[in-house]
Amino acid sequence: MANVFFPDAERLAARGYESVAHVPVIFDSNGRYCREHNRYLRERARLEWHPGGGADIPRGRTLGNIAERLLNFVLWCEARGIKWRAVTYDDVLRYQKEQIGGEWSRTGIELSPSTANQRADEATNFLRWSVDRRLRGPFEVKMFRRPGRKRLGCGPRMVRVGRAKEDVISLEKAGFVLPKPEQIREWLEAVGRQRGRAKRLACKFIMDTGARRMEVEALTVEQWPKVSDISYARSHGLASVPMRLVTTKGGRPRTIGVPLKYAHEVRIWIDEKRKTHAFRYFKLHRKETNCLFLSDHPAAHGRPISAQTIYRCFSEVRPRPPRWSPHKGRHTFACFWILHALSIEANRGGGLAAMPADWVMNRGEFWLKTLQRQFGHISSETTEEYLRWLVHACGIAEVASGWHEFLESGSDE
Incomplete structure (x- = not known):
């Protein structure tokens, strides 16, 4: 059964695997160990590869979220009969679109653009990594620098073409009421x-x-x-x-x-x-x-x-x-x-x-x-x-x- 498994970190550390003891492990729907996907998680955790070339080390829940999104992509590939080594960027956009439309949703309910974007972003990151590691052929994805990100020193950042438009919802519209x-x-x-x-x-x-x-x-x-x-x-x-x-x-x-x-x-x-x-x-x-x-x-x-x-x-x-x-x-x-x-x-x-x-x-x-x-x-x-x-x-x-x-x-x- 597909799942994200969190190993006993203390036990792994005691056996000499401290650098990856906290890294979750992905198994597909047949219970098979996803070798390349798990290698990707380890390299992300050790900052041996970063999607933006930055220095942010994913830890704790962040690393778990990466694993959950990647597993979702694994299951989508299985359901659609697509080998991940053959996935194109058009396939990623289809994966994204099916989530927003509800075709790829556990409950059949339309998912938010934010959720679909995060999952598609992680799938794109994994496929870009696999090209860098020579595990598959070329994966063409267009990136652009989003303007207007200079407040508080956040600066511009690279994003992929075709991301779904996310509604900007103010705190009060999102139901955020400042407690007394x-x-x-x-x-x-x-x-x-x-x-x-x-x-x-x-x-x-x-x-x-x-x-x-x-x-x-x-x-x-x-x-x-x-x-x-x-x-x-x-x-x-x-x-x-x-x-x-x-x-x-x-x-x-x-x-x-x-x-x-x-x-x-x-x-x-x-x-x-x-x-x-x-x-x-x-x-x-x-x-x-x-x-x-x-x-x-x-x-x-x-x-x-x-x-x-x-x-x-x-x-x-x-x-x-x-x-x-x-x-x-x-x-x-x-x-x-x-x-x-x-x-x-x-x-x-x-x-x-x-x-x-x-x-x-x-x-x-x-x-x-x-x-x-x-x-x-x-x-x-x-x-x-x-x-x-x-x-x-x-x-x-x-x-x-x-x-x-x-x-x-x-x-x-």
Whole structure:
């Protein structure tokens, strides 16, 4: 049966395959190992080949997504009776079109242009790679440089001719409604009551820093600011303490700011409660773990909290904001962060609601560029959507005032 298999990374690493221990494996519908496709995944994971010649190393969920898209293409080739070595770019465009039309869909429902484009892009990448590795004959695909991508230093990028047009949907049209701070606080308190303190701290890291859930999963104890670092920041009147994120989307480490009160809370938890969880994990598995957030649930005591567990805390715990997810949590952090920065600036001119749209756009772009250092990569599309949303949001700018202070107020236990 076709599937993407995720091997035991620790076992493979122990046998000397650490560089590819995290790489998923593809099997076709007959259960056969897809040799060339899996070689492609390994070379992508080790950055031996990159579709754009860049330096972004796919990790974690990103690598899993690449494997899932590639498997979908494998199954399409099987269903259409086409050998991948004979696939032309016209076939790729047909593959893309059949998804949008619903002919190639698990449920028979039309898929979005975005989904079809991503799958067709990955099929194109694989076929281009196979030509580079001399595994097949020529594969002709026309590429062009898309203009107008200079905001936040994103720059132009090469795209293939024939990609389906994707609708640009604003955050508000997509159903994104900025939650009120009290909704966030109530949800975090509910996570603590229902799922435990450790999971609340893990979720709160996203809300206080804008990190991705896979970045939270990858945090280690050694990365967290020491007591001396927190004391230094406090004594100098700083609002946050710097921390280095090592495992990130794209593989580029970055330094972020962690709010002082939250940094202190986690530091206390590390030096007290976490030691108990780590000890119980060692007794059960006979090995140590340096993962930062360890479960305090009786059925999984000491187990590292995964990105999937964090997602369930966002999507299952009630009460929670509408359509809530870790990704929406990142949006919320970004919007409040920028609105708060704009509010401070606008207080000199009569308040944010009184400022013209051009001012909001210009200053919003400045603060977005500043936020990029904390947030990681922000695509040009997301940048444009944030700027449009900020103009719309100025009427509710008062909710941005004192974001961290409000979130911290009250009992979090």
